[in-house]
């Protein structure tokens with residue numbers, strides 16, 4: 510048996526019971542309208558609300574996002590979230606149960622707010638950064654030459670290729686100034702970054718010094734380096750320090766690739782080819798990988 514049938518029966522009984530009743534107030538409950546009346550409980554359930562408060566002349570229905578106030582006296586009105594919506598219409602009272610028109614469901618529903626959690630708007634993904642990776646020297650310019658004829662240009666290219674591969678894997682757009690043994694002009698390397706509107710220019714070199722005991726990496730920025738160039742150098746310095754290699758900090762020098770690039774530019778000296786141990790390490794693919802990973806971590810820390 511449905512609740513509605515119950516309602517109808519109750520109201521029919523009420524009609525019969527009240528037939529001779531003299532109380533004018535009871536007659537207000539135009540009991541023949543049982544077909545379209547519903548209990549406050551059913552109304553609340555249909556709307557996903559609970560009965561929060563029930564008084565003689567009003568009922569408050571609630572959920573986490575809404576408050577519905579229904580006056581149950583004659584000519585009562587109903588309010589959704591403080592806003593008057595309309596007249597309740599016929600209200601019947603019987604045995605402590607309040608009946609209201611079931612039409613209220615369709616009248617209230619459009620005014621209810623969603624109880625679904627409002628998720629923060631997803632932030633649009635950052636456009637992918639573009640990093641220019643520059644392998645120093647090349648072609649007829651070998652750069653520094655280490656013990657056993659190790660050419661700086663080759664070490665630079667091997668590490669630069671590893672850096673470029675790892676950056677691409679991490680979703681960074683990469684442009685290399687050279688992918689093989691050729692010698693682009695220094696100005697052309699900087700121009701490439703400028704034409705592509707790069708976010709960062711990283712030049713990879715290997716060092717040499719008269720003192721053959723000197724080891725470790727060094728970072729260079731231009732003398733008039735921007736704050737962003739300094740920040741990028743700081744990120745790279747931290748990441749390279751984590752490899753355990755000795756660091757000589759961030760130095761300033763006006764190399765062509767540092768001053769002619771519009772974007773932040775950092776030059777990395779990976780180690781000293783004038784030092785035997787550094788040379789052995791720089792030739793070692795495992796150490797090249799280690800350095801490349803550190804450089805990529807530094808770049809990611811800067812661009813992300």
Ligand SMILES: [Zn+2]
Nearest residue numbers: 645652714715
């Ligand atoms: Zn060099």
